[in-house]
Amino acid sequence: MSTWKHFIAAVLLGASTQAWAAPILSINTGPAAQVGTTVTYNVEIADIADLAGYQFSLVYDARYLRALDVTEGGFLATAGTTTSGVDAVGNEPGLISFIYGSLFGPGPGASGSGLLASIRFEAIGVGSSALSFLTADTLFLSTTNDIAVIEQSGISNIIGPDVPVDVPEPASILLFGAGLAGAAALRRRSTGACV
Numbered sequence: 001m002s003t004w005k006h007f008i009a010a011v012l013l014g015a016s017t018q019a020w021a022a023p024i025l026s027i028n029t030g031p032a033a034q035v036g037t038t039v040t041y042n043v044e045i046a047d048i049a050d051l052a053g054y055q056f057s058l059v060y061d062a063r064y065l066r067a068l069d070v071t072e073g074g075f076l077a078t079a080g081t082t083t084s085g086v087d088a089v090g091n092e093p094g095l096i097s098f099i100y101g102s103l104f105g106p107g108p109g110a111s112g113s114g115l116l117a118s119i120r121f122e123a124i125g126v127g128s129s130a131l132s133f134l135t136a137d138t139l140f141l142s143t144t145n146d147i148a149v150i151e152q153s154g155i156s157n158i159i160g161p162d163v164p165v166d167v168p169e170p171a172s173i174l175l176f177g178a179g180l181a182g183a184a185a186l187r188r189r190s191t192g193a194c195v
Contacts, residue, residue, distance in 0.1 A: 023048035023147060025056065025116075025138070027131050027154040033123040034161055038068065041131065041156065043099070043117045044075075045149070050142035051076060052109035053102035054116065057137035061129035062093035064158045065121040075114025076101045084117075098137060109143050123158045130155055 024046040033039040043058070045051070054076075060067070072084035080103050087098035099117050103109060132153040140147040 021047065021150070023140070023149045024152055025133060025140075025149045026152040027058070027133075029131065029154040029156045032157040032159045034159055035123050035126055036161060038120055038122050039156070040118050040120045041154065042073070042115055043119065044073075044114065045116055045140075046113040048113070048140070048147065048149070049111045050109040050144070051079070051111070051140065051147065052143045053100070053141045055098055055100040055137065055139045057098055057134040058096045058119065058131060059134055060094055060096075060121075060131045060156070061127070064123065064125040064127045064129040065156060066090070066093075066124050067096050068120040068122055070096065070099055070120075071118045072101060073115030073117050075112075075116055076103060076110050078112075078114070079103055079110035080105060080107060095134070097134075107143070121156075123156075126158055126160045128155055128157050 026044055026046070028042045028044060030039075030041070043056070045054075067089045070086045070089060072082070076082045076084075082101055082103055084099075084101040086096060086100070089096050091097075096119065099119075101116065130153055133151040135151065138149065138151060140149050
């Protein structure tokens with residue numbers, strides 16, 4: 001019987017440990033933008049360890065967006081002095097090629113989550129534009145080897161100047177909150193009855 005208890009304890013311990021997943025490269029597009037305005041989208045990395053350098057290219061729909069410029073985010077600089085840049089913005093409509101950042105000198109790279117780059121666009125047409133990473137150009141490096149990342153695309157919604165941006169009414173938020181509180185109370189009551 002004692003062997004089975006140890007076996008079950010080992011299985012439960014193994015099941016409860018957090019699995020290590022690859023870091024996630026994503027683009028945060030935020031709320032809808034209006035035609036004729038500029039909008040900034042942030043490229044972020046999550047759960048990375050020892051990042052020493054990176055490069056990626058971004059594809060977007062040139063019917064709806066025009067790329068203006070790219071600025072470096074502060075994440076890589078948390079580990080030391082950096083250099084960053086971009087090969088081309090706007091030379092080829094629909095592509096920002098080779099956005100890069102690198103640390104100078106030896107030492108550990110940046111670890112955790114944060115902002116890699118901010119990309120400013122002009123909204124030029126009504127519609128939705130997918131923003132995705134060109135996988136062949138994506139490269140993330142630690143101080144010792146390559147880092148595999150998971151790429152998550154984003155969607156930019158561009159609305160006309162006459163369309164108001166949806167803002168939830170306070171009554172809707174209050175109703176939603178009341179529903180959540182009720183669900184929590186029911187759950188508490190049902191788990192209390194089983195004890």
